[in-house]
Amino acid sequence: MTSGDGGPIGLAVLDKPAGWTSHDVVARSRRLLGTRKVGHSGTLDPMATGVLVLGVGRATRLLTFLNGLSKAYEAEIRFGSETDSLDADGEVTVTHDMAPPTPEAVRAAAGALTGDILQVPPMVSALKVDGRRLHELARRGEVVDRPPRPVTVHRFDVTPTADPMCWHAAVECSAGTYVRVLASDLGHALAGGAHLAALRRTAVGPFTVQEAIELESLEPGALLAPAALARVLPAVTVDDATSSDVGHGKVLARGRLRLADDDSGPWVVLDRSGGLLAVYGPHRDGTVKPAFVLA
Secondary structure, eight states: OBOTTSOBOEEEEEEEOTTOOHHHHHHHHHHHHTOSOEEEESOOOTTOEEEEEEEEGGGGGGGGGTTTOOEEEEEEEEESEEETTSBTTSOEEEEOOOOOOOHHHHHHHHHHTSEEEEEOOOSSSSOEETTEEHHHHHHTTOOOOOOOEEEEEEEEEEEEOSSTTEEEEEEEEOTTOOHHHHHHHHHHHTTSOEEEEEEEEEEETTEEGGGOEEGGGOOGGGOBOGGGGGGTSOEEEOOHHHHHHHHTTOOEEGGGGTOOTTOOOOEEEEOTTSOEEEEEEEOSTTEEEEEEEOO
């Protein structure tokens, strides 16, 4: 899809290759699509593969509505050693003389890490503490206190592999959850240590790896229309007169969008053909106003 200025616009669901940073993927995507306006929703570590959602053109402004989406992962967790990054990209810092954990013990420990829990963010992460990114501090050898943050692990299923010190994990979790911290905490819960050996993100909200395309296959025709945001937010379709007002970014009475009084929004506003016009949110005195207008 192209915008009014002829540039591509839309969302892309990519299968990120291993060894690439999310920034690398964005840089390559800009060259493939011929536009500087590319951003991503939700960083993936270099070792990880799987779903990375991009916004292209004016659709980069839609990424803010994707930031809080839940995530799903397939992972490999190796017991017996810890690394400074908590994953296979880091340097081994501790080795443990631990016997292969029993299935009962691993599943019980994973169960205790399921639900609403607190996580201490890893030092090697993009999170900011006092305005400084943790990974930048880590590169300088600094370690700072990181307050634990509440996250929700909806699913943490573990199954053995042929290697008794390596277990497969399927994780479904809230935004902001670090799977490598789950791996590390699992090792500690079993009186030893562990690190994340492999990670593949299989879903970002409703965007799944089954629909993801390879990076080098990215071209304007492969983009999802901006109206794909309706997978995430409730959508309303408006008549032609309202479409014109929405396109001009007008504040509207809730009745113009046929919204229930208890509907809190935000809402994707579509024209009769299903195209995205705008995203509206609640205003005051029974009105709604645009948070984003595509025109």
